[in-house]
Amino acid sequence: MTDQTRLARATLDRLAWPLRLTRLGIGAERAVRAFWPVWTIVLSGVAALAFGAAEALPGGWLIGGLAAAGIALVWALVSGLRRFRWPSRAEAMERLDGTLPGRPLTALLDNPAIGRGDAQSLAVWQAHQHRMAARAATARAPEPDLRLHDRDPYGLRFMAATAFAMALLFGTLWKVVDVGDAMAGAPQMPATGGPSWEGWVEPPLYTGRPSLYLNEIVAEEFEVPAGSRITLRIYGEAEAITITQSLQDIDPPTDPASLSRQIIVEQSGALEITGATPRSWRIVMLADRAPTVDLAEPVTGVPPGSVQMTYAAQDDYGIRSGQAVLTLWPEAADRRYGLAVAPEPREALVLDLPLPFRGGREEFSEVLVEDLSQHPFATLPVRLELTVEDDAGQQGQTIVELDRLPGRRFFDPIANALIEMRRDLLWSRENAGRVAQLLRAITYQPDEFFENEEVYRQVRAVIQRLEAGVDSLSAETRDEVAEILWSAALALEEGDLADALERLRRAQDRLAEAMRQGASDEEIDQLMQELRDAMQDYMQELADNTEPGDGTDEPDQSGESMELSMDALEEMMRRIEELMQQGRMAEAQEMLDALRQMMENMQITQGGNNPNGPRSPGQEAMDGLQDTLRDQQGLADQAFRDLQERFNPNAPRPEEGQEGSDGNQQGGEQGGENDEGSLAERQRELLEQLREQAQSLPGQGTEEGREALRELEEAGRAMREAIEELEQGDLAEALDSQSEAMEALRDGMEALGEALAGDQGDDPGQGQAEGNMFAERPLEDPLGRQAGNSGAFGTEESFEQREEAFRRARELLDEIRRRSAEQDRPEVELDYLRRLLDRFAENR
Incomplete structure (x- = not known):
């Protein structure tokens, strides 16, 4: 056996399964083409008999039709x-080989026509054989072609299959077995004559059950819902x-004489039909249970004046609607004072109960929240009647008596009195x-009880x-009077919300x-x-209205100072809330009074009205350097935004007025022009401003003062470089120089703060003022970090403040x-961003 023969045999052995599948596919194609008339005739005949052809046709016609169908079936078979003809293995190999490029199976069975004795030619031929064997190994059995449009152009096979499917769905297959009776001469009832009947059972739509x-x-017995309609024709x-x-x-x-009957199922019973095809059944009625409803949770109030009701309902088929009816319960009221007289008749308050938007309504729980604070029943005893109804019209009901319908509570004494009236x-x-009469007593001394003159006039x-x-x-x-009293009480209770101090006092009073009235947790x-x-x-x-640098060189006339932070105030409020939750109302009241006293001692300083006297030169110098730093930032x-726009014109611009500095006004650039020339002019004006500040810098006789002056000179040098770079249009280098200027300004401010702190030890009268200056108005760098009393950024911040600064710095670093x-x-922007990253790494 030659190498070529062994290679071909090994390849064919590996292709045994694809060849077998290909052979089966060819056999299926030939079977479909040969026998499609057979199943077409069989399916058509079964469908015709299932639809009653044996009953509709006379005996002779039926026999003739069956005979013709039988002859056609035999002929087709x-x-x-x-x-x-079952396909051979060679045919399967031919089909499989035709699906591969180059017909590799044929190539494996070929022999070389020339060059058999030439070693080089034989080597080339063997290489070709191995390549064909590898290609043949990838063979897959082709799908059989079962299309018959060339043999059945009219689609008779599809018509027969459709008729058979309709016979399975709508026909009666057992009628096929009646063909023998029909051929034997059994009497057939005409399709349109003779007594026959048809019947349906239709349950109510809301039950969701199918018709029968x-x-x-x-079956001799079956169940149907109550109210089902039986129709007999x-x-x-x-x-x-x-x-x-x-x-x-x-x-x-x-x-x-009527040909139609209708019966509504009202109870369990029997149904019997007599005649040609008698039938009888025992029908069991499934009763429709009435729905049920109840409160799932106690009725509660939702501040400031809403009522919350949580109810649960259940029904076997589903709830259609529900209502909550509130009526006055005068027997449970405290019949004293204004409630001693008999109440006037009042219509019941009817509220629609909310139903689920999605899902079933057989069993559910829903919450009704309604603002009833202005209703006459508010804060009075009421009877609550919950009613639900199903689709059958049946109702479920429950009645709950409430000692008090939740309403809005007023903690201002005069407002509470108006609401009671x-x-x-x-x-x-x-x-x-x-x-x-009582309102006259309340308004007897209006200056004492009515701070709002408009409310006083309304009550009068x-x-x-x-x-x-x-x-x-x-x-x-x-x-109308009740509406006026309600508006007046609200005005007294809420006060003038535009006044922050008044609002704070009112919130503390309420x-x-x-606490004194024992209010609820909500x-x-x-x-x-x-x-x-x-x-x-x-x-x-307080922060917006405080003058910059509130301290002075004069000693504090009060003799003491207090520094409060929002963290400390929040901690006090948390402690007050904890004491109230623990029921320690007396201690909570004491702490609330202490908080009130602390807030009363804080004053808002209006412009030009400094209670501590004129500002010191050190304070003015520090304020000026702060302004310069903000302007430089x-x-x-602005330079960075211009750099972005140069390479990305479609980038969104910030809104006007958000530059965050006052240098725009000082530089005379009201419109915020973005060209390099205007930026250079603004930088030059900042440089002049810095020079004037350096000439009047205090503390120059100390080492710290000299250090502050050196840092300001360094800032001036960086500003001069930034001016040149802006005039040349080199925004990236200008940004580096501006960054150096800001860093030098910060260092100079820190050194100045140390110099001023050193002066405090020499002059006690000035020490407190300077110290208070930093306590009352903490400095901030462009990243939002606050400076301590010594001027060093971040040295005296609380943990939460430092954590916030670190978070903002991390966000900025992540964005870079x-x-x-x-x-x-652009490469120039990438270079600038890399330099920023290097600067961050150095600072860390």
Whole structure:
């Protein structure tokens, strides 16, 4: 056996499975082409018989049709057997070889025509054989071609398959077995004559159950929901079919000649049909249970004045709707003072219960939140009636008695009194005279109780209207008066929210009153949040209105100073809240009074009204250097934006006015022009400003003062370089020089702070003023870091403040790293970003 023969045999052995599959595929193709008429005839005949062809056709026609179908079937079968031939292995190999490029199987079985004795030619031939063997090893069996459009151009096979599928879905296959009876001469009922019937059971739509076809129900007993509709339709003579049932107590009158009957299932019973095809069933009615509803949680209040009800409902098929009805429960009220008289009749308050938007409504729980603070029932005992209804019209109901309907609580004494008068007036108009009298007592000394003059005038107008109609007060006037009293109470309770200090005082007063009245945890939480918000607003206003450098060279007339931070205030408020949660109200009140005293001692310093006297030269110098540093930072930011726009014109620009410096005004550039010339002019003006500040720098006789002057000279040198680079249009180098200038300015300010701190030891009268200057107005660098009393940045910050500064620095560093990693940015910008990263690394 030659090497070529062994290679070919080994290749064919590896291709045994693809060859077998290919052979089966060819056989399937030939079988489909040969026998498609056979199954077409069989499927068509079965479909025709399933749809009642045996019953519809006369005996002769039926026999003739079956005979023709049989002859056609035999012819198709014989013709198919004659055409069908099982494929050989060679045919399979030929088909498989045709799917590969170069027909490698044929090449493996070939022999060289020339060069058999030439060693080089033989080597080339063997290499070719091995390449063909490798290609043949990748062979995969091709898919068989089962298309018949060339033999069945009209799609008869598809028509037969569709008819058979419809017979399975809608026909009756057992009618096929009746063909023998029909051929034997059994009497056939005409399709349109003779008594026959059809019936359906349709459950109510809300049950979600399917309809039933009575003719196909073979069980003697089955279940249907209550209210199901049974429809019977009679074909032929109606008198020949009798329908009896016990599903209704009263059998509805029907016309004996009617061909249709309808029965509503009202109870379990029997249904019997007599006639040509008698049937009977025992039908069990599934009762529709009534829905149930109840409160899942106690009714609670949601500050400031909303009511929260959580209810749970259940039904076997689902809830359609629900209502909450509130009625006054006067028997449970404290019938004293304004509630001693009989209440006027009031319509019930009806609220729609919320239902689930998604999912089933068979069993669920929902929450109703409604603001009822202005309703006459608020804060009074009520009866709560919850009602739900299902689709069958059945209702479920529960009644809950509430000792007090939650409403808004007023902690201002006068506001609370006005609300009580409003409640008494809405309880009964008989209280009009009493309410007017009490309001006169409240307004007797308005300067003591009414800080808001508008509220006072509103209450006086209410008194006049009540006294004018005390004998015949109309319902419309009563409601208008109640609305005025509500607005006046709100104004007294909330006060002028535009005044931060007044809002803070009012929040403290309301919290103290809430503790005395035993307010709920939710109300305490709301009042604590109001106190926090008021505290933040007040501290912000304090910071915004404090004059820079509040300290002076003169000694503090008060003899003492206090420094408060928001962290310390927040810690005090947290402690107050903890004491209240623990029920230690007396201690909480003491701490609240201490907090109030501390806030009262803090004053907002208006411009030009410094209580500590004129500012010192050191303070003025430090303020000037701060302004220069901010201006330099704003100028550097503008240069960086211009650098970005030069290489990325589509980048978004910040809004006007956000440069963050006052140097724009000093430089005369009101419009914020972005060309290099304007930037150079602004840099030159900053340099002149720095020179004037350096000439009047205090503390030059000390080592720290000389160090501060050297740093300012270094800053001036960097500014001069930045001017030259800006005039040349080299923004990247200018940014480096501006950064050096800012660093030198910071170092100079730190040295100046040390020099001023050294002066404090020599002059006690000035030490406190200078120390207070840094305590009251902490310095900040462009990254938001605060300076301590010595001027060193970050030296005396709290842990939280330092953590915030570190976080902001990390964010800035991450942003620089992200931009430096974007290689599509201009090279000059990438160089600048790398230098920034190097500077960060040095500082760390």
